[in-house]
Amino acid sequence: MKPSVSEAEFDVMVAQTGLPLSTEQKTTLYDAYWMLEAMIARVNTPMPREAEPGHIFIAEVR
Amino acid sequence: MDEFLTIAQASQLIADKKLSPVELTQACLDRVKQQDDVLHAFILPTQERAMSDARAAEARVMAGLSRGKLDGVPIGHKDIYNTAGIRTTGHSKLLEDNVPERDGTVVRKWAEAGTVMMGKLSTHEFAMGGPSFDLPWPPARNPWNPEHFTAGSSSGTGAAVAAGLVLGGTGSDTGGSIRGPAALCGIAGIKPTYGLVSRTGVLPLSFSMDHAGPMAWTVEDCALLLQAMAGHDPSDPASVDRPVADFTVDIGKSVKGLRIGVVRHFFETDNPVSPATLLGINHAMDVFEHLGADVRDVTLSPMADYHACGSIILTSEAYAVHEPWLKTRFNDYGELFRDRLALGGFIRATDYVQALRRRRMLCEELKAAMAGFDILVSASQAAEAPLIAEVPKWSTMETPSLTMPFNLTGYPAMSVCTGFGAGGLPVSMQLIAKPFAEATLFQAGHAYEVAVGTRKRRPSMVLAEAA
Numbered sequence: 001m002k003p004s005v006s007e008a009e010f011d012v013m014v015a016q017t018g019l020p021l022s023t024e025q026k027t028t029l030y031d032a033y034w035m036l037e038a039m040i041a042r043v044n045t046p047m048p049r050e051a052e053p054g055h056i057f058i059a060e061v062r
Numbered sequence: 063m064d065e066f067l068t069i070a071q072a073s074q075l076i077a078d079k080k081l082s083p084v085e086l087t088q089a090c091l092d093r094v095k096q097q098d099d100v101l102h103a104f105i106l107p108t109q110e111r112a113m114s115d116a117r118a119a120e121a122r123v124m125a126g127l128s129r130g131k132l133d134g135v136p137i138g139h140k141d142i143y144n145t146a147g148i149r150t151t152g153h154s155k156l157l158e159d160n161v162p163e164r165d166g167t168v169v170r171k172w173a174e175a176g177t178v179m180m181g182k183l184s185t186h187e188f189a190m191g192g193p194s195f196d197l198p199w200p201p202a203r204n205p206w207n208p209e210h211f212t213a214g215s216s217s218g219t220g221a222a223v224a225a226g227l228v229l230g231g232t233g234s235d236t237g238g239s240i241r242g243p244a245a246l247c248g249i250a251g252i253k254p255t256y257g258l259v260s261r262t263g264v265l266p267l268s269f270s271m272d273h274a275g276p277m278a279w280t281v282e283d284c285a286l287l288l289q290a291m292a293g294h295d296p297s298d299p300a301s302v303d304r305p306v307a308d309f310t311v312d313i314g315k316s317v318k319g320l321r322i323g324v325v326r327h328f329f330e331t332d333n334p335v336s337p338a339t340l341l342g343i344n345h346a347m348d349v350f351e352h353l354g355a356d357v358r359d360v361t362l363s364p365m366a367d368y369h370a371c372g373s374i375i376l377t378s379e380a381y382a383v384h385e386p387w388l389k390t391r392f393n394d395y396g397e398l399f400r401d402r403l404a405l406g407g408f409i410r411a412t413d414y415v416q417a418l419r420r421r422r423m424l425c426e427e428l429k430a431a432m433a434g435f436d437i438l439v440s441a442s443q444a445a446e447a448p449l450i451a452e453v454p455k456w457s458t459m460e461t462p463s464l465t466m467p468f469n470l471t472g473y474p475a476m477s478v479c480t481g482f483g484a485g486g487l488p489v490s491m492q493l494i495a496k497p498f499a500e501a502t503l504f505q506a507g508h509a510y511e512v513a514v515g516t517r518k519r520r521p522s523m524v525l526a527e528a529a
Contacts, residue, residue: 017407018389028401028455035459036377036405039370043417053418054425055270 003033066226069283073131083134087116087178090136094227100208102200103222105141107181115178133176138231140216141182143169144263152265153185155394166263167295175290180228184218189267191399193450205521206487210447213242219277220247230278230287236271238465241477245442248479248488251277252284255497256472257302260295268379271469281507285309312505318354323435332365333461336445339489342480349513369462372470374417381406425471438494442477446487474500478507479516
């Protein structure tokens with residue numbers, strides 16, 4: 001499988017993280033990035049607008 | 063002393079003054095000396111502390127001042143649990159010289175219960191990166207065959223308990239790090255309900271997914287250990303303020319009428335398990351039916367939904383913890399940890415929030431599905447332990463995790479050994495209960511262990527050393 005972004009686009013994404021990756025490390029992550037994209041796509045399927053996150057807390061308790 | 067004792071057995075013998083805690087501790091230290099050059103279960107054995115603890119326990123017992131069932135019992139702590147004055151490394155170069163000033167809450171509670179601290183146990187780096195061969199300490203090896211993986215991240219605890227180097231130990235479980243090594247090392251391990259056990263003084267990986275819990279040779283021993291771990295701790299924001307149940311109260315009771323739901327699609331289609339693992343689970347269900355339980359299948363969302371949601375939350379939260387070091391000391395981490403976690407830098411805030419929203423929906427689904435059941439059953443690991451040299455870097459992403467659904471939802475889940483596969487290595491099942499119903503897990507797991515007798519067989523290398 002291939003990521004949806006090009007290697008050049010991925011380079012920009014890496015630069016935005018500020019991580020000091022070598023060329024080899026960037027390639028390793030690029031090759032694996034499609035798996036993260038697949039997981040992100042899976043949690044971004046439609047859900048009701050009012051669906052609340054799991055972290056909503058009770059003010060009196062916390 | 064060649065005999066391998068469970069905590070329950072040792073506790074009774076100590077109480078009856080038929081076993082000396084000093085003698086028991088010396089036997090465990092001897093096994094560490096004999097086997098740990100191969101197993102690498104320990105990062106730091108603490109012999110002097112162990113003997114000091116053992117002598118103190120013995121004095122208490124002889125004076126009629128025993129602190130209870132764990133007094134004089136040798137244990138170890140995963141090396142992400144802070145121990146005052148004793149190095150706590152996270153199995154990482156980044157904390158190679160880290161010496162905490164205070165014990166973590168669980169470490170303190172077990173010490174107060176009279177346990178004998180044998181030392182600090184190997185882990186995957188920061189409870190995530192392993193098995194790694196580029197860290198200051200080697201990875202733990204599986205006592206059933208040292209060429210094979212222990213799973214992780216509580217790898218040292220799994221190996222040490224299986225080999226009898228300790229009678230029990232601490233683990234932590236963010237995506238399966240107690241249940242995985244318990245499964246591959248052929249022992250029992252429970253991830254309790256989120257909030258039941260304090261995480262204070264445990265190096266964080268993912269705040270909303272981290273659970274502290276015990277690992278031991280038997281289900282009953284896990285119950286005894288959990289009893290001394292659980293309870294409200296105001297210093298942990300996730301700690302639940304409610305009375306602690308008696309976790310042993312239902313051990314030995316019949317499981318007749320227990321309603322068991324088998325999440326068959328998790329381990330037959332979503333992440334198909336090995337024939338031996340499948341056989342073990344199916345046989346266990348036959349055993350439960352024979353004991354009078356009502357066993358039916360139950361269907362949840364695809365396991366990949368739970369896995370994706372949990373992985374995004376875990377990776378995002380862990381990235382937030384480690385980002386400062388990732389930016390400044392990237393190459394001081396081991397390759398597995400830094401590469402796996404670096405992906406967290408590409409997760410957008412909106413993806414994290416969407417995962418949190420999905421999490422609530424999946425929690426509600428699981429709650430509804432469990433309404434008609436007392437426990438659910440799935441697999442803990444897909445197969446016997448693979449060769450340690452052949453564990454893929456992206457193993458945690460390539461296939462949906464069998465354990466992640468219950469980190470995501472916070473439900474208590476326990477790994478129980480069901481037997482052995484063709485390679486002579488253990489296979490297992492996973493039992494899941496409703497929140498704070500750990501006693502039901504212990505009841506069911508113990509009934510199974512007693513009915514099948516899986517606890518009689520120890521690793522062959524251990525027996526060879528003892529001969």
